Amino acid sequence: MDCESIQREIAATVRRTKEDCPFVPSITNSVTMELVANAQLAAGGSAAMVYLPDEGEGVAAAGESFYINLGTVMPFYAETLPRTVRALHEHRRRWVLDPVAIGIGSLRTELLRCFRAMPPAVVRGNASEIIALANLWGLDTGAAKGGVRGVDATDSVGAARPAAEALASFIDGAVAVSGEWDLVTDGTVTVRSEGGSPLFTKITGAGCSLGGVTAVYLAEASPFIAALTAVQAYNLAGTRAQREAKGPGSFRAAFLDALYRAKPGAIAENPFALI
Amino acid sequence: MDCESIQREIAATVRRTKEDCPFVPSITNSVTMELVANAQLAAGGSAAMVYLPDEGEGVAAAGESFYINLGTVMPFYAETLPRTVRALHEHRRRWVLDPVAIGIGSLRTELLRCFRAMPPAVVRGNASEIIALANLWGLDTGAAKGGVRGVDATDSVGAARPAAEALASFIDGAVAVSGEWDLVTDGTVTVRSEGGSPLFTKITGAGCSLGGVTAVYLAEASPFIAALTAVQAYNLAGTRAQREAKGPGSFRAAFLDALYRAKPGAIAENPFALI
Amino acid sequence: MDCESIQREIAATVRRTKEDCPFVPSITNSVTMELVANAQLAAGGSAAMVYLPDEGEGVAAAGESFYINLGTVMPFYAETLPRTVRALHEHRRRWVLDPVAIGIGSLRTELLRCFRAMPPAVVRGNASEIIALANLWGLDTGAAKGGVRGVDATDSVGAARPAAEALASFIDGAVAVSGEWDLVTDGTVTVRSEGGSPLFTKITGAGCSLGGVTAVYLAEASPFIAALTAVQAYNLAGTRAQREAKGPGSFRAAFLDALYRAKPGAIAENPFALI
Numbered sequence: 001m002d003c004e005s006i007q008r009e010i011a012a013t014v015r016r017t018k019e020d021c022p023f024v025p026s027i028t029n030s031v032t033m034e035l036v037a038n039a040q041l042a043a044g045g046s047a048a049m050v051y052l053p054d055e056g057e058g059v060a061a062a063g064e065s066f067y068i069n070l071g072t073v074m075p076f077y078a079e080t081l082p083r084t085v086r087a088l089h090e091h092r093r094r095w096v097l098d099p100v101a102i103g104i105g106s107l108r109t110e111l112l113r114c115f116r117a118m119p120p121a122v123v124r125g126n127a128s129e130i131i132a133l134a135n136l137w138g139l140d141t142g143a144a145k146g147g148v149r150g151v152d153a154t155d156s157v158g159a160a161r162p163a164a165e166a167l168a169s170f171i172d173g174a175v176a177v178s179g180e181w182d183l184v185t186d187g188t189v190t191v192r193s194e195g196g197s198p199l200f201t202k203i204t205g206a207g208c209s210l211g212g213v214t215a216v217y218l219a220e221a222s223p224f225i226a227a228l229t230a231v232q233a234y235n236l237a238g239t240r241a242q243r244e245a246k247g248p249g250s251f252r253a254a255f256l257d258a259l260y261r262a263k264p265g266a267i268a269e270n271p272f273a274l275i
Numbered sequence: 276m277d278c279e280s281i282q283r284e285i286a287a288t289v290r291r292t293k294e295d296c297p298f299v300p301s302i303t304n305s306v307t308m309e310l311v312a313n314a315q316l317a318a319g320g321s322a323a324m325v326y327l328p329d330e331g332e333g334v335a336a337a338g339e340s341f342y343i344n345l346g347t348v349m350p351f352y353a354e355t356l357p358r359t360v361r362a363l364h365e366h367r368r369r370w371v372l373d374p375v376a377i378g379i380g381s382l383r384t385e386l387l388r389c390f391r392a393m394p395p396a397v398v399r400g401n402a403s404e405i406i407a408l409a410n411l412w413g414l415d416t417g418a419a420k421g422g423v424r425g426v427d428a429t430d431s432v433g434a435a436r437p438a439a440e441a442l443a444s445f446i447d448g449a450v451a452v453s454g455e456w457d458l459v460t461d462g463t464v465t466v467r468s469e470g471g472s473p474l475f476t477k478i479t480g481a482g483c484s485l486g487g488v489t490a491v492y493l494a495e496a497s498p499f500i501a502a503l504t505a506v507q508a509y510n511l512a513g514t515r516a517q518r519e520a521k522g523p524g525s526f527r528a529a530f531l532d533a534l535y536r537a538k539p540g541a542i543a544e545n546p547f548a549l550i
Numbered sequence: 551m552d553c554e555s556i557q558r559e560i561a562a563t564v565r566r567t568k569e570d571c572p573f574v575p576s577i578t579n580s581v582t583m584e585l586v587a588n589a590q591l592a593a594g595g596s597a598a599m600v601y602l603p604d605e606g607e608g609v610a611a612a613g614e615s616f617y618i619n620l621g622t623v624m625p626f627y628a629e630t631l632p633r634t635v636r637a638l639h640e641h642r643r644r645w646v647l648d649p650v651a652i653g654i655g656s657l658r659t660e661l662l663r664c665f666r667a668m669p670p671a672v673v674r675g676n677a678s679e680i681i682a683l684a685n686l687w688g689l690d691t692g693a694a695k696g697g698v699r700g701v702d703a704t705d706s707v708g709a710a711r712p713a714a715e716a717l718a719s720f721i722d723g724a725v726a727v728s729g730e731w732d733l734v735t736d737g738t739v740t741v742r743s744e745g746g747s748p749l750f751t752k753i754t755g756a757g758c759s760l761g762g763v764t765a766v767y768l769a770e771a772s773p774f775i776a777a778l779t780a781v782q783a784y785n786l787a788g789t790r791a792q793r794e795a796k797g798p799g800s801f802r803a804a805f806l807d808a809l810y811r812a813k814p815g816a817i818a819e820n821p822f823a824l825i
């Protein structure tokens with residue numbers, strides 16, 4: 001893969017998504033679920049969030065891809081998530097996992113452990129979450145030992161590269177690491193995407209909604225291209241929103257506007273490089 | 276009812292609502308509950324959301340009307356919703372039902388079926404949801420067979436007219452159908468309201484919050500006038516917000532501003548016609 | 551304490567918070583949790599919301615302070631909240647309580663009653679909630695009998711002064727009463743802070759997010775200074791946002807911008823007086 005062919009695929013993915021409006025359900029974080037849904041709509045998808053086991057199974061089968069974010073685990077997720085992931089597996093639906101706050105609580109850990117046998121097509125997280133998930137699944141991460149503080153990373157994006165590549169190879173999909181720059185890898189090809197805004201860290205749900213938008217693109221592209229398209233769209237829209245914003249409140253609105261308006265070519269041409 | 280007398284009633288409803296600030300609790304969708312509450316406040320009401328059975332009963336009795344939205348069903352709704360609806364019935368409180376995502380999951384279906392015996396004063400939904408509810412309740416809908424895809428309609432507003440009228444007659448109340456235009460009916464009189472914005476489909480909760488605002492007006496008006504007042508307010512505020520918006524992020528804020536600022540006369544004069 | 555030394559402490563608290571970015575988890579209201587998180591980020595903190603008992607215990611120990619808001623009680627809070635409060639007590643973590651909707655439902659009342667033995671460092675609420683909590687805990691409040699209507703106050707801020715002072719003394723901390731003006735007291739020193747905007751009553755979560763920001767400052771200051779710093783920051787940012795806002799939608803965004811941009815000195819110099 002060279003940069004030009006990647007750019008063509010990104011632009012085609014954005015275009016197809018806006019034409020097809022894929023239905024992409026989620027089981028996700030209640031803090032940020034409104035932003036996830038709004039970002040998915042802005043990118044051209046159709047969103048729905050559910051909680052119950054049979055609803056998870058139903059929308060897993062009905063959706064074109066799926067998003068699972070572990071941000072705020074509720075007691076009934078003990079049944080809902082395994083059943084939903086099993087349904088995704090049976091119906092061969094690809095999904096994105098966002099292992100938010102990995103390490104907090106026993107149910108979260110148990111659920112993440114159980115996903116190993118029926119893994120997602122894409123994992124998206126900050127550097128510490130990616131390292132922690134690779135460690136939890138017993139992958140060789142070059143002995144990195146990630147530190148999560150609540151929902152924040154304490155590791156650099158670069159430090160998570162071995163873990164991200166190991167994880168991508170293991171799931172035979174892609175991994176996106178968010179941070180001061182963004183890394184996307186399929187285990188063999190690894191890309192560095194630039195742009196965005198420091199204000200992304202000042203609004204809750206920037207990462208969660210990136211995961212949700214990745215799931216939307218996953219209905220239309222390979223795991224690697226879906227993950228990279230979402231990262232590129234976020235970096236472009238973040239750069240543009242930053243110019244207009246007076247702070248995090250206006251940034252959030254300007255970001256959704258910019259995501260909605262971003263043209264396929266502009267998303268493809270946001271700066272990135274093979275590393 | 277002629278258009279002029281309807282307009283007078285709409286204007287009076289908006290005015291009384293701003294004076295009285297009715298307390299209108301909800302059991303509602305967690306994705307969109309913030310927008311529901313903010314729209315209810317913008318219209319002049321007071322909002323509160325609850326989850327527990329005894330809290331549902333308590334606020335059913337304390338509220339002047341009520342809003343129930345089935346968007347994100349949680350396990351305990353199996354107890355909360357029947358008890359709350361029974362309390363609404365006993366205290367003769369009128370309520371609005373939003374049958375979001377009808378057809379997904381067994382509990383959702385069971386709850387919707389159980390509401391038939393103690394029906395709402397207003398049902399609000401998209402065309403497919405209205406057709407599906409009329410079918411679930413065994414009403415004669417001219418043999419329409421609605422199709423819901425997640426939370427989106429696959430039927431046109433016009434195709435839902437027989438179902439809407441049958442439903443309104445059955446509940447002896449009103450039904451509002453949202454879509455490319457809006458239909459409001461009490462089973463005998465049917466109205467077409469124009470305006471709004473295509474950006475309503477690009478923010479999550481436009482329909483849910485319309486249901487919540489309908490419940491606010493229901494504290495001050497008949498089901499038909501309450502439903503039509505809310506639809507007119509949304510179409511006016513949507514039209515105005517569209518002019519200023521650069522995308523869905525700025526549209527959401529501009530819409531709440533416009534809803535808050537809309538004068539009674541302007542809401543009454545938004546274009547509508549008896550059909 | 552004179553006003554000048556209070557101002558110096560306020561400014562120092564704001565400054566330290568932005569430097570340290572304290573991790574301040576919450577168990578909070580699902581209607582307003584996104585605004586709580588965004589306001590905590592704007593003030594310089596790091597936020598995380600949880601639901602499960604062992605997660606409550608875990609983040610109670612990991613956090614530097616904590617926020618508990620009873621707005622939307624879920625069934626499992628019966629276990630989560632007592633265990634979390636016990637963990638806060640054992641780890642000597644200070645926390646802010648927001649007794650939203652006190653009086654609705656039996657579990658909410660039982661939880662609030664159980665907090666009496668392991669009390670928060672700060673209580674924040676509207677006048678009616680503060681009076682109701684002081685009454686529930688059997689404190690001498692000058693025989694005030696508060697009336698809560700859903701989530702709104704029916705008492706004036708001034709009427710809640712005896713209850714607020716009694717409550718602050720009992721918990722050996724501070725109490726903040728929100729309303730047409732804001733009262734902050736440690737039981738001995740009582741302050742009146744001015745500013746803000748009437749639009750605070752037109753967005754859901756203004757009070758909840760003030761509680762969340764108080765918890766952030768509580769990681770860096772005494773209960774009294776933390777509560778007053780948050781109130782001053784809100785009154786300043788509300789005043790500034792009011793100037794730009796066209797209604798509640800634009801106010802919400804402008805408020806977060808203003809909170810994020812407010813300088814330590816400006817927060818300290820927002821008008822307040824010892825009363």
